[in-house]
Amino acid sequence: MSKTILIIARDEWRYWQRSRLSLAVLIIALSLVAASVWVTKVSNTDNAHQRAHMQSQAEHSFKDQPDRHPHRMVHYGHYVFRSLPPLGALDPGIDALTGNAIFLEGHRQNSATLADKKQSSGLTWISSLTPAFVMQIIAPLLLIILGFSMVTREREAGTLDFLKVQGVSLLALLAGKGLALVTAAVLISTPLIIGVMISVINGAGLLSATAFIASYWLYLIIWSAIVLLISTLVRTNASSFSGLIAIWILTCLIIPRVASNTAGVIVHAPGKLETDLAILRQLREIGDGHNMSSRANSAMRDSLLAKYNVKSVDALPVNFKGIVAQQSEADLTKVLNKFARQQMHQQTGQAEIFRYFGWLSPMIAIQNASMKLAATDLENYHEFLQQAETARYDFVQSLNRLHAENMTLEQDSNKYRNDVAKKAATVSADNWQILSDFSFSPLSEKQRITNSLFAISQLLLMLGALLATLSFAGKRL
Amino acid sequence: MNWIDIRREALFLISKKSIVALLIIATLLSIFSVWTGSVEIAQQRATIQRLIDADELDRKAVTEQYHDYGYIAYYTFHLTYAPPSPLAFAALGVRDVYPWKHRIRMLALEGQIHESDTQNPELALAGKIDFTFVVAVFSPLLLLLLLHDMRASERAASRYDFLMVTRRHRYNLWPLRAGITVALLWLALIIPFIAGALFNGVTVGLIILVSLTVAAYLSGWAVLCYWVSRIHASAPVLASLILGAWLLTTFIIPSAGNVIIDKYYNGPHGGAVLMTQREAVNDAWDLPHETTMAAFLENHPQWAGKTDTNSLFEWKWYYAFQQVGDEKVQPLAEAYQQTAKDRYETAGWVALLSPATLLQRQLTQWADTDATAAWQYNDKVRSFHAELRHFYYPLLFNDKDFEKAALQKRPEFDTVKKSDE
Numbered sequence: 001m002s003k004t005i006l007i008i009a010r011d012e013w014r015y016w017q018r019s020r021l022s023l024a025v026l027i028i029a030l031s032l033v034a035a036s037v038w039v040t041k042v043s044n045t046d047n048a049h050q051r052a053h054m055q056s057q058a059e060h061s062f063k064d065q066p067d068r069h070p071h072r073m074v075h076y077g078h079y080v081f082r083s084l085p086p087l088g089a090l091d092p093g094i095d096a097l098t099g100n101a102i103f104l105e106g107h108r109q110n111s112a113t114l115a116d117k118k119q120s121s122g123l124t125w126i127s128s129l130t131p132a133f134v135m136q137i138i139a140p141l142l143l144i145i146l147g148f149s150m151v152t153r154e155r156e157a158g159t160l161d162f163l164k165v166q167g168v169s170l171l172a173l174l175a176g177k178g179l180a181l182v183t184a185a186v187l188i189s190t191p192l193i194i195g196v197m198i199s200v201i202n203g204a205g206l207l208s209a210t211a212f213i214a215s216y217w218l219y220l221i222i223w224s225a226i227v228l229l230i231s232t233l234v235r236t237n238a239s240s241f242s243g244l245i246a247i248w249i250l251t252c253l254i255i256p257r258v259a260s261n262t263a264g265v266i267v268h269a270p271g272k273l274e275t276d277l278a279i280l281r282q283l284r285e286i287g288d289g290h291n292m293s294s295r296a297n298s299a300m301r302d303s304l305l306a307k308y309n310v311k312s313v314d315a316l317p318v319n320f321k322g323i324v325a326q327q328s329e330a331d332l333t334k335v336l337n338k339f340a341r342q343q344m345h346q347q348t349g350q351a352e353i354f355r356y357f358g359w360l361s362p363m364i365a366i367q368n369a370s371m372k373l374a375a376t377d378l379e380n381y382h383e384f385l386q387q388a389e390t391a392r393y394d395f396v397q398s399l400n401r402l403h404a405e406n407m408t409l410e411q412d413s414n415k416y417r418n419d420v421a422k423k424a425a426t427v428s429a430d431n432w433q434i435l436s437d438f439s440f441s442p443l444s445e446k447q448r449i450t451n452s453l454f455a456i457s458q459l460l461l462m463l464g465a466l467l468a469t470l471s472f473a474g475k476r477l
Numbered sequence: 478m479n480w481i482d483i484r485r486e487a488l489f490l491i492s493k494k495s496i497v498a499l500l501i502i503a504t505l506l507s508i509f510s511v512w513t514g515s516v517e518i519a520q521q522r523a524t525i526q527r528l529i530d531a532d533e534l535d536r537k538a539v540t541e542q543y544h545d546y547g548y549i550a551y552y553t554f555h556l557t558y559a560p561p562s563p564l565a566f567a568a569l570g571v572r573d574v575y576p577w578k579h580r581i582r583m584l585a586l587e588g589q590i591h592e593s594d595t596q597n598p599e600l601a602l603a604g605k606i607d608f609t610f611v612v613a614v615f616s617p618l619l620l621l622l623l624l625h626d627m628r629a630s631e632r633a634a635s636r637y638d639f640l641m642v643t644r645r646h647r648y649n650l651w652p653l654r655a656g657i658t659v660a661l662l663w664l665a666l667i668i669p670f671i672a673g674a675l676f677n678g679v680t681v682g683l684i685i686l687v688s689l690t691v692a693a694y695l696s697g698w699a700v701l702c703y704w705v706s707r708i709h710a711s712a713p714v715l716a717s718l719i720l721g722a723w724l725l726t727t728f729i730i731p732s733a734g735n736v737i738i739d740k741y742y743n744g745p746h747g748g749a750v751l752m753t754q755r756e757a758v759n760d761a762w763d764l765p766h767e768t769t770m771a772a773f774l775e776n777h778p779q780w781a782g783k784t785d786t787n788s789l790f791e792w793k794w795y796y797a798f799q800q801v802g803d804e805k806v807q808p809l810a811e812a813y814q815q816t817a818k819d820r821y822e823t824a825g826w827v828a829l830l831s832p833a834t835l836l837q838r839q840l841t842q843w844a845d846t847d848a849t850a851a852w853q854y855n856d857k858v859r860s861f862h863a864e865l866r867h868f869y870y871p872l873l874f875n876d877k878d879f880e881k882a883a884l885q886k887r888p889e890f891d892t893v894k895k896s897d898e
Contacts, residue, residue: 076755097598103751111594113592113751115574121824122571124731125571127727129732237713238630238711245720249618254506256603257604257610260606264596264605271594273579354603
C-alpha cells in the first residue's frame with residue numbers, strides 16, 4: 001500500500017517535470033518566496049537600525065540636558081521607538097500601519113506617530129512583497145495551478161478506470177497525489193524556513209519559530225487537500241480549475257475584506273480625537289497640574305497641612321506645587337488609562353469579529369496565527385502602547401518627586417523673577433539619569449503561542465474536515 | 478449583426494448556469510461594497526459632527542476658564558478635518574492610514590501634525606472591500622472565468638466547427654458573445670454603484686465618467702481574455718496565462734515597484750523631524766530672549782520694536798520660540814514630505830504597468846481619498862495654524878488687555894478654503 005502511494009507521488013512529480021507550466025509555476029513560486037524573504041529582511045534590518053539609533057539618540061539627548069527645573073523636563077519629554085521582533089522580518093503584520101514612535105510627556109498620552117505606510121508609494125494597497133503575503137495569498141494559487149488536474153486528468157484520459165482495474169484503490173491514489181502536492185508545498189516553503197532560521201539566530205524563540213513554520217505547513221496542506229478534493233469531485237480539468245480559482249478568490253481576496261468591513265460596521269471604535277474630547281470632559285472635574293487653587297487641590301492642601309501640622313503651604317517641608325503635580329499626574333493617568341483600555345478593548349473587539357471569519361477562510365486563520373507568533377499583531381501593538389505608558393508615568397513621576405523634594409515653594413514660585421531666582425529653582429543634570437533605557441519587549445513566547453491557538457485550531461479543524469471528506473470521497477467514487 | 482444575433486447570444490449566455498452564477502456574485506459583491514462603503518462614509522460624517530459638537534463644548538469651557546490670551550491660546554484646541562467627498566463611498570482610499578482630522582493649537586505645529594488618529598490597524602491590514610477593489614482586482618478574475626474558455630468549451634462540447642461553419646459573419650459569434658458578456662458584467666457592477674452614487678449625491682458628470690472608466694477597464698481585460706482564448710490550448714492553460722498576467726500586473730509589479738521606489742527615494746526619518754523640532758523649541762528656554770526674538774523677527778518684521786520682555790516668562794516670547802522651532806525644522810520637514818511625494822509620483826509611472834493600480838489611483842483621485850488629498854488637507858491645517866498665529870500675535874505683541882469680545886474674530890477652520898489662498 002505505502003509503496004503504491006510512493007510510486008504515485010513519484011509519478012506525479014515526473015509529470016510536473018515534463019510539463020512546462022508546472023515547472024514554471026514551481027520556479028516562480030520558489031523565486032517569489034526567496035525574493036520576499038530577502039527584500040523584507042533587508043528593509044527590516046534598515047528599519048531596526050534606524051529605530052535603535054533614534055532610541056539611543058533620544059535617551060542621550062534627555063540625559064545630556066543641562067541643570068533645569070524638573071517640570072521643564074516633564075515637557076521636554078522623551079521619545080520611545082518600537083523595535084521589530086525577529087520574526088517580524090517574515091511577517092511584519094501591522095507594523096507599517098501603526099506609528100512606530102511615541103512622544104512621552106507629562107499630562108498627555110500621545111498616540112503613536114510616523115506610520116511607515118504614510119511615507120510609502122501607495123503601491124502596496126493590495127499586496128506587498130513580504131513572505132507572509134506570498135505564502136498566504138500567492139502560494140495557494142500556485143498549488144492550484146500545479147494540482148488542479150491531478151485526478152481529473154486521469155479521469156479525462158480514462159486512466160482512472162485502468163488504475164482501478166489494476167487494484168489501486170482511489171484512496172491510495174489520493175494519498176499518493178496528495179503526498180506529491182504536499183512535498184511541492186514544502187519545497188516552496190524552503191526560503192521561508194531559511195528565513196526563520198536566520199530569525200532564530202537573531203533571537204527569535206525556537207518554540208515560536210517552530211510553531212510559525214508548522215502553521216504555514218498546516219496552511220499549505222489545507223490548500224493541497226482543497227485542490228485534491230475539488231479535482232476528485234468534479235468531472236473535467238476545466239471545471240476543476242474554475243472551481244478552485246473561485247474558491248481562492250473567495251477565501252483569499254473576498255472573505256478577508258468582507259470580514260474587515262463587517263467588523264468595522266458592527267463595532268464602532270471611536271478614534272483618538274473623540275476619546276481625547278471625552279477625556280477632557282471628565283478631566284475638567286479633576287484639576288490641572290499647573291493650577292494650585294482648584295477645588296480638588298484645596299482638599300489635598302488641607303490634608304497636607306494637617307499631616308505636617310503647619311498653618312500654611314509655605315511652611316511645609318516639601319514643595320506644595322510638586323506635590324500637586326505628583327497627585328494630579330496620578331489622578332490624570334488613572335483617567336487616561338481607563339480610556340486607553342476602553343479603546344484597546346473596542347479595537348480587540350473588532351479584531352475578534354474579524355478573526356471569527358477564520359472559520360470560513362484559512363487565509364484569515366493563518367494570517368492571525370502568523371502575526372501572533374511573530375509578535376506583530378494588534379495585541380503586541382497594545383503591549384507596546386502599555387509599555388510606553390509605563391515608561392512615561394515612571395519618568396514623569398520621578399521628575400515630579402524632584403520637583404517636590406529638591407526645592408522650596410518659594411524658590412519655585414519665584415523662578416521667573418530673575419536669572420538668579422531661576423537658577424535657584426533648578427535641579428542638577430545628574431538627576432536626568434532617572435530615565436531608564438526603553439526597549440520594547442513583545443509578549444512572552446508562551447503567551448504568543450497561547451494566543452495563536454485559536455487560529456491554529458481553526459486550521460486544524462478545517463484540515464480534519466477536509467481529510468474526512470477526502471477519505472469519504474475516496475471510498476465512494 | 479442584428480438584433481436576432483444579439484438576442485440569440487444573450488439567451489445562450491443567460492441559459493448557462495455558471496455565467497448566471499458569476500454575474501449574481503458580481504452584483505452581490507458590488508452591492509455589498511457600495512452598501513458598506515456608504516455606511517463607512519456615513520460613520521465618518523457622523524464622527525465629524527460629534528467632534529464638532531464636542532470641540533465647541535471644550536472651547537467654550539476653556540474660554541470661560543481663562544482670562545488671558547496666552548493661556549487661552551495654550552489651552553484652546555481647534556478641530557480641523559477633511560470631510561469625505563460624495564464619491565468616497567466607492568473609493569475609500571487611504572483614509573484608514575492618513576489622518577483626516579486633527580486638533581490643533583497654537584504651539585509648534587510640527588509637534589502636532591504628525592499625530593495619527595487612524596482606524597484599527599488589523600482591519601486596515603486586511604483592507605476594505607470598496608467598489609474600486611471590486612472593479613480593479615475582482616472583475617478581471619470574473620472576466621477570466623467568463624471568457625477564457627469561450628472557444629475551448631465549445632471545442633470540448635464538439636460544437637466549435639459547427640459554429641464556425643454556420644456563422645454568417647465573423648463578428649457574429651465570438652466578438653458578439655464576448656461583447657455581451659462584458660456588457661452584462663458591466664451592468665452587474667455599475668447599477669449598484671449608480672444607486673449608491675445617487676444616494677451619496679455624486680454629480681451626474683462624475684457618475685458617467687466613472688461608469689465609462691469602468692467600461693474601458695473591463696474592455697481592456699476582456700480584449701486580453703478574448704485574445705488569449707484564441708490560442709488553441711486547453712481551457713486551464715489559457716486561464717493560467719490570463720491569471721499569470723493578472724497576478725503579475727496586479728500584485729507582483731506594484732509590490733516590487735514599491736520596494737525599488739522605497740530604496741531609491743530616501744529622505745530624513747520622521748523621528749529626526751520630531752526630535753530636531755523638540756530640541757529647537759526646548760533650547761529656547763535656556764537662550765536669552767533676544768536671541769529667540771531676533772530669529773522670530775526675520776520672518777515677522779512687523780513686530781520689530783515690540784519684542785522686549787520684562788519677565789523670564791512672557792507669552793509672546795513663548796509663542797515666538799514655538800514658531801522659531803517650526804521654522805528651524807522646516808527644511809527637514811519639507812524634505813520628509815517631499816520624499817513621500819516623490820515616491821507617490823514615481824509610483825504613477827509604475828502604475829502604467831499595473832492597470833488595477835492605475836484605476837485605483839484614478840478613482841481615489843476623483844474621490845479625494847488618495848495621498849494627494851491627504852497632503853492637501855495637511856496644507857490646509859498648516860495655513861489654518863498660520864491664520865491662528867496671526868490672529869493672536871497682535872493681541873500678544875501689542876500687550877492688549879484681555880477682552881472676551883476679541884475672541885469673536887478668532888479664525889475657524891474652513892474645509893472649503895483652498896490651501897494656497
